[in-house]
Amino acid sequence: MSTITTVNPANGKNLDTYEEIDLDAASAKVEACHEAFTKWKLKSAEERAEVIKGLGQALRDNKEELAQLMTDEVGKLIKDSRDEVELCAAICDYTAQTGPKELASEPRDPSNAGRGIVTYSPIGVVYGIQPWNFPAYQVIRYAIASLMAGNGVLLKHASNCTGSGLMIADIFEKGGLPKNLFTVLVIDHDTSDAIIEHDKVRGVTLTGSDDAGKHVAQAAAKVLKPTVLELGSNDAYLVLEDADLDTAVEVCSQARLYNNGETCINGKRFIVTEKVYDEFLKRFVARFEGVKTGNPNDEDTDLGPMARTDLRDTVHEQVEKSVKNGAKIECGGKVPDGDGAFYPATVLSNVKPGQPAYDDEIFGPVASVIKAKDDEDAMRLANDSRYGLGGGILSTNEDRAIELASKHFDTGMVFVNVYGVADPSMPFGGVKNSGYGREHGRFGVKEFVNVKSIFVGQP
Structure with missing residues (x-):
């Protein structure tokens, strides 16, 4: 056995x-x-x-x-x-x-x-x-x-x-x-x-x-x-032209690094409009460079090990293949010496189709930063994926962000100016290759029931 x-x-x-x-x-x-x-x-x-x-x-x-x-x-x-x-x-x-x-x-x-x-x-x-x-x-x-x-x-x-x-x-x-x-x-x-x-x-x-x-x-x-x-996803977080960059950097960092980067609804692709791209990238990289990696039992550790060494090795292979196909490592991207399945907080730029960093799900602490011409182009890039679990929008125009989320974002969940994992009252699930069905809320409790019709006549 x-x-x-x-x-x-x-x-x-x-x-x-x-x-x-x-x-x-x-x-x-x-x-x-x-x-x-x-x-x-x-x-x-x-x-x-x-x-x-x-x-x-x-x-x-x-x-x-x-x-x-x-x-x-x-x-x-x-x-x-x-x-x-x-x-x-x-x-x-x-x-x-x-x-x-x-x-x-x-x-x-x-x-x-x-x-x-x-x-x-x-x-x-x-x-x-x-x-x-x-x-x-x-x-x-x-x-x-x-x-x-x-x-x-x-x-x-x-x-x-x-x-x-x-x-x-x-x-x-x-x-x-x-x-x-x-x-x-x-x-x-x-x-x-x-x-x-x-x-x-x-x-x-x-x-x-x-x-x-x-x-x-x-x-x-x-x-x-x-x-x-x-199922899997490569969730996109859109940093629109009117985004508050302090909020955007903090939310996007949380979205990528939470749970050691191993979450289905982690942000994975960060699509930034040309107007704010350079400043966002500079601040985002600085935030990642300041991450403390170490013992997950220490209260001041920001990033623990990945769950297994083979999973870490897969992530590194995806990074290397992306770089071979044109991506640029802004920080991280190297397997550290020593015991454990550690991988550093990593930022990739110049991410394009044909790279795992664009096309696939990288299930670890690797952020793909993608430049968009404008807000409309950012939404197009966000939906250019076989996945559709979650995503995010960073914008100071909350009403417009909600309209984009409800009418244009082809995912099951959208976070506006915030990152979150799950809430018992909100349905959880996706579309396209991210699967089907919903958990949580009033939807999840009825996924596996027999909805039965009983017809009653006059006695």
Whole structure:
């Protein structure tokens, strides 16, 4: 039987070893999750909400232990790990507060019956395949919505944060969630494909690359199962002619470097109008040169290691290929000596089509700065991408920025004069190769439900 060994990316030392289970053992866990679901679905929405509220408290009660494990497994700054646990608890609070109302039955007045009722019924076991960059949040984001809807939940976590996934399961049980209702599967990719086909699995959700999304979507489509996909992106932040440059530099720096640059809705391409390009680039580079890289457990560290050395090496290869094709390194761009998966805060200029820095997602602390002729050209360049998850607009004309965001920006999310990751009340998801479906808000809780019509005649 194969094993998984987790490694601390800050120092290269092994953390723990876990044994993968085979298909028979994984199938037994699916059956147990389904059995737990058959009881959970009969609970009222209010009863489920009380349990979910308890899960939020359990996450807070175990915040330090979970935060430290996430930092050890993937190199997140410890302060960001703590914030992540708080966000997860806030998702539980929000879902417990709003879930019963969102899932309440709705009366209708059909023409072919005396009255009608629309109900939102759970569908069964939902299988989630999740990445490593937010070991808790990625899990909570889909799991809590599915549990609120009355479903059972399976998790296949990224191998390098296996411990975090298992700890979340323990925390959920401590918080009062019925046994087996949330189940972690420590399995390989072939077994994962077989789990998608399992007759007790009724929906699949994945956060990952667009290639992984295509694979999972095809596997689920073959067995007619709904999917929600949150995939990669190379989000553009537009610095318009009237932008306040102090705000623009600070927001764009946060957008690129948050979570060590390993976030799907990090800003990655910074499209700057010609009028302010030179001054923005000078200030932006100075900001990146001042970043302190180091131990993610130190409170004054700005940038920790990337999650794995192979991921760091991929980012460096993308930088080198971009430079070979004409990009210029303004700062950073060199793999440092020593242990760990560190990579410096890097700014590339002269970024154009045909370079990974323009065309692809660089999942690390590398910013691509692109010059636009004017505001109209900036929006054209922003939409010149196969992706469409998020993006940003920096402008002192807020009303115009909102109009551009709503009418012209071809993405699922837009940040105006601010950078943010997620909020429980706001839908999260994208378009084009960034996937489909929405999580959070009143949308996420209804992604995996049976919207059922009941027609009632006169007795």
